[in-house]
Each structure stands twice: as C-alpha cells, then as structure tokens.
Amino acid sequence: MTTGDGEMKREEGGVIMAKADGGGSGVAFADQAGAVRPGEELDLNRLEAYLTGSLDGARGPLVIEQFPSGYSNLTYLLRLGGRELVLRRPPFGANIQSAHDMGREYRVLSGLARVYPKTPRPLLYCDDPSVIGAPFYVMERVQGVILRAQPPAGLALTPDLMRGLSEHFIDNLAAIHAVDLHAAGLADLGRPAGYVARQIGGWSKRYRNAQTDDLPTIEAAMTWLAQHQPPESGAALIHNDYKIDNVVLAADDLTQVIAVLDWEMCTVGDPLMDLGTTLGYWIEPGDPPALQGMFGLTTLPGNLDRRQLVDRYVTTSNRTVADPLFYYLYGLFKIAVIIQQLYLRYRQGRTQDARYAGLLAVVQGCGDLITRALEAGRISRL
Numbered sequence: 001m002t003t004g005d006g007e008m009k010r011e012e013g014g015v016i017m018a019k020a021d022g023g024g025s026g027v028a029f030a031d032q033a034g035a036v037r038p039g040e041e042l043d044l045n046r047l048e049a050y051l052t053g054s055l056d057g058a059r060g061p062l063v064i065e066q067f068p069s070g071y072s073n074l075t076y077l078l079r080l081g082g083r084e085l086v087l088r089r090p091p092f093g094a095n096i097q098s099a100h101d102m103g104r105e106y107r108v109l110s111g112l113a114r115v116y117p118k119t120p121r122p123l124l125y126c127d128d129p130s131v132i133g134a135p136f137y138v139m140e141r142v143q144g145v146i147l148r149a150q151p152p153a154g155l156a157l158t159p160d161l162m163r164g165l166s167e168h169f170i171d172n173l174a175a176i177h178a179v180d181l182h183a184a185g186l187a188d189l190g191r192p193a194g195y196v197a198r199q200i201g202g203w204s205k206r207y208r209n210a211q212t213d214d215l216p217t218i219e220a221a222m223t224w225l226a227q228h229q230p231p232e233s234g235a236a237l238i239h240n241d242y243k244i245d246n247v248v249l250a251a252d253d254l255t256q257v258i259a260v261l262d263w264e265m266c267t268v269g270d271p272l273m274d275l276g277t278t279l280g281y282w283i284e285p286g287d288p289p290a291l292q293g294m295f296g297l298t299t300l301p302g303n304l305d306r307r308q309l310v311d312r313y314v315t316t317s318n319r320t321v322a323d324p325l326f327y328y329l330y331g332l333f334k335i336a337v338i339i340q341q342l343y344l345r346y347r348q349g350r351t352q353d354a355r356y357a358g359l360l361a362v363v364q365g366c367g368d369l370i371t372r373a374l375e376a377g378r379i380s381r382l
Contacts, residue, residue: 159302164255217367280331
C-alpha cells in the first residue's frame with residue numbers, strides 16, 4: 001500500500017515498514033512473522049471455530065504464522081479474515097507454571113488498559129485446553145517497530161536517535177512504576193513485603209533446579225547477593241522483563257515507545273529490583289561477546305551507559321538509588337537463571353529450537369560480567 005504522499009509502505013511481522021526520514025533510512029522489523037516452527041503448530045480448525053464463535057464479527061479463513069524471536073511464551077500472528085491478531089500461549093514442554101500463567105497475564109493487560117495507554121488491548125482469554133492444547137489469550141496487534149540485538153541492514157540508528165531512544169525508554173520504566181495500582185485493579189497482584197529476600201532466594205533455588213554445569217562465577221554471585229541485600233525501597237507495579245526488544249516504537253519516530261509487551265512476569269514489588277533487571281539487559285561495548293550477540297543493540301554509539309541510565313531514572317522517577325551495584329548484579333544473576341532454565345530445556349530434549357544450543361555461553365557471560373563489576377565496584381564501563 002502507499003501513504004498519502006505516495007511513499008511505499010508495507011507491513012511485516014507486526015510493524016509498518018516505511019521511510020523514517022527524508023534521508024532514506026528504512027524503518028524495519030527484525031522479527032518478521034513466518035512459518036510456524038516444527039512441533040509448535042496450533043490446531044487451525046479448532047482455533048478458527050473458537051475465534052469466530054467468540055469474537056464479535058470475526059470471520060474466517062484463519063491463517064497462522066509465528067514470530068520467531070523470544071524464548072518464553074510463544075507468540076503467533078493470526079490473520080482472521082480481514083483482521084490481524086496476536087495469540088500468546090505457553091511454550092511446549094515448559095514446566096515452570098508460574099512463569100506461563102496465561103490467565104494472570106490477561107488480567108494484567110486488562111487492568112493496565114484502564115490506566116496505562118501503552119498496553120496492547122486484550123480481546124479474549126481461553127482456559128479450555130481442547131482448543132490448542134493449552135490456555136491462551138488473544139490481543140490486538142500493535143503496529144510499530146521492534147528493534148532486536150542485530151538491527152536490520154540499511155537502518156540508520158544514529159547516535160542522536162539512540163540517545164533519544166534510551167532516554168525515553170528509561171523514562172517509560174519510571175512511568176510504569178508510577179501506575180496507580182488501585183485504579184488498575186492490580187493492588188493485590190504481588191506481595192511487596194520481603195520482596196528482595198524472596199527474589200534472591202527464589203532465583204537461587206531456580207538456578208539449582210536448572211543447573212547443568214559447574215560455574216564458579218554464578219556460585220559467587222549467589223553468595224554475594226544473599227549477603228548484601230539492601231532495605232526495601234518501596235512497592236510499585238513492576239514489569240520484571242523490561243528491555244529494548246519488549247517495547248514497540250513509533251514507525252515515524254524510533255525514539256518514542258508506543259507499547260510495552262511481554263507482561264508475563266509483572267507483579268507488585270520493589271521498583272529498584274525492576275531497574276536492576278533492565279540494567280542487566282543493558283549491554284555496553286566492552287561486555288562479553290555472548291551478551292552482545294543476544295542483547296547488543298544498546299552498545300551502539302549514542303546510547304546512555306548503565307550509570308547514565310540510573311541517573312536518568314533517578315531524575316524522572318524522583319526515587320533514590322544510593323548504590324546501584326546490588327540491583328545490577330541481581331539483574332545479571334536473574335537473567336543468567338532465566339537463560340539457564342531455557343538451556344536445561346534444550347539439554348533435556350524438550351525443545352527443537354536450535355537457538356537454545358548456545359545459551360550456556362550467555363549464562364557464563366553473565367557470570368563473567370558479575371565478577372568484573374564486583375572487582376571494579378561499579379556498574380558501567382567494565
């Protein structure tokens with residue numbers, strides 16, 4: 001199709017592709033929807049019958065594609081007649097029930113839609129496993145741009161653009177932490193009292209349950225975190241997985257966040273722990289190659305570094321972060337555990353996704369970066 005000025009525009013994988021500016025740089029989306037991976041197919045006939053009977057005005061035929069990026073809940077593009085929807089379901093072979101609660105994720109989106117405009121609109125939830133084999137929900141498809149670790153060839157991510165994006169990105173985290181929990185109906189979503197201690201204990205236990213190799217750096221991290229827990233900083237709605245590729249950007253201005261995705265780990269807890277998770281994903285140019293390969297978009301010139309990210313958050317949120325080292329190390333450790341759980345699924349043969357084969361190097365990279373940060377006593381330029 002064409003825009004009003006005749007400029008060519010097309011859509012791929014949930015994002016509008018168009019000219020971003022007069023300089024001719026293309027806005028593209030690295031995560032195009034395509035063929036469904038073997039072993040992750042959905043029952044097309046059952047799903048079409050369910051959707052046409054449950055969504056007002058819905059008509060077939062149904063075409064199903066899959067978004068290839070991401071390692072957690074599976075995300076599918078549904079083309080239903082003239083409508084485009086997004087379906088989320090738990091991964092096949094997963095046994096971490098609390099991390100894949102579709103009903104809870106649907107409830108979070110429904111509450112946030114009342115008070116936080118950067119939420120994809122949820123449309124329906126199904127807990128009947130006879131439809132596709134697991135609970136799932138369907139939401140609107142947000143049109144925008146998602147940037148992954150490796151930006152598409154030809155996209156000019158200039159220093160000015162990356163600085164603006166990193167500033168607005170962290171400002172939006174502060175906005176999430178300012179959400180009115182009672183207005184959203186989510187005040188009972190979590191247990192904020194004792195949150196820090198529960199997270200350290202809980203992620204340590206998860207690591208033990210998923211451990212496949214002896215990694216001394218991870219062992220040292222668990223010990224240090226248990227011994228250096230700070231006081232609680234307060235309670236807020238926290239996303240718990242806030243990173244660049246979980247936000248949708250405006251196609252005509254890549255510095256602007258228009259939607260936040262993947263709310264599966266959202267809860268009420270200490271907002272500085274949420275900041276720590278984001279810092280863990282915020283990779284700098286000197287960080288281990290395995291981490292740069294997986295999360296490396298933030299290494300591009302113009303990005304704030306981790307220390308600057310904290311300073312910006314402090315200014316925007318009016319919160320105090322006396323020493324970010326604990327929160328940063330917690331974020332790295334938590335990411336290491338999440339990746340380790342995924343790698344265990346691969347080692348046990350519970351996924352056919354070849355991307356999982358190299359995930360142990362990412363766990364090791366997190367451990368190496370924890371060691372560097374502890375030795376330097378800082379979170380940035382390690």
